[in-house]
Amino acid sequence: MTAEVPDDTRTRILRAALDLFAEHGYQRTSLRQIAERLRLTKAAILYHFPAKEHLLVALVEPLVADLEALLDAAAAGPAERARWTVLEGWVETVLTHRRPLGMLFHDIALITRGDAYHRLMRIAMRANELIAGPDAGRRERVRAVQAVATCSDPVVFFADVPDEVLRADMLDGVRRLLGDPPAGYGREPAGGAAGAGEPAAGGAGRVRR
The missing domain is CATH 1.10.10.60 (Homeodomain-like)
Structure with missing residues (x-):
């Protein structure tokens, strides 16, 4: 043994x-x-x-690094898929790091002078650009910001909801805001509308990996 x-x-x-x-x-x-x-x-x-601040930065680093890698992958892929690569990858990333994200939500002011904060701001700007798309107008940029919030904030406010349920709810919300991904993107076929607080049948809404 x-x-x-x-x-x-x-x-x-x-x-x-x-x-x-x-x-x-x-x-x-x-x-x-x-x-x-x-x-x-x-x-x-x-x-x-x-110093104690170094603990906070170290706890946030995996989240920041994973988001940066996600945006790099989305920018390197087909432009027509960038929006949904970011959004679905964003949901997976924040669910993976939901405890540090909750801590960061409550203590964001503590790292506003550090490198982690500036990296998070650059991440947010890049994500908004990829989601809005090239030549986006004001309305598209506003919806891109709303989409990121849709795929982030519920992780903090619904800490007691299981990952699989929250994943389905967040993706459903962002699709209602922006519309469905382009045909052939790779989503599982829908198995019917999900009930309140429940994922769709057959794991609908998850990306085929």
Whole structure:
């Protein structure tokens, strides 16, 4: 029987920090509390993260990196598919990182002077451009901003809703706003209208990977 490989100290620190930030908020959580949760010294925490802000940035980094990779892939693909590549990929990404996203939603002001904030702003601008499409007018740009919100905000406000249900609801909402993807895009055929709070039959709305 192979023994499980224990988490490295840095990963354990990040997991404990995320738990405590969720329980008490970033401002009310000290490095000493994180150290005590892990039975480490404060010096051990500082060895990996010289300041508490570094913990916040490290927790947000995977979300930021995945969104950047998504936009790079959408920009490199066919222009007619860019909008839905972004939107459906965005839903998957925010669901994957829903806990850090919730933390970021409540503590966004804490990283407004850091690189992570500027990267998030660039991500938002790129996403809006890809969703609106080339030569978009004001109305199309406004709807692009609304579409990103449709595919982001429910993750924070409906934290108790399972991923598969929220995924279907968010994609249904953005399709009602923008219309269906182009024919042949790759969606599963609809199995009938989804009920309130329920995914469509047969997993309708998911992209074939």
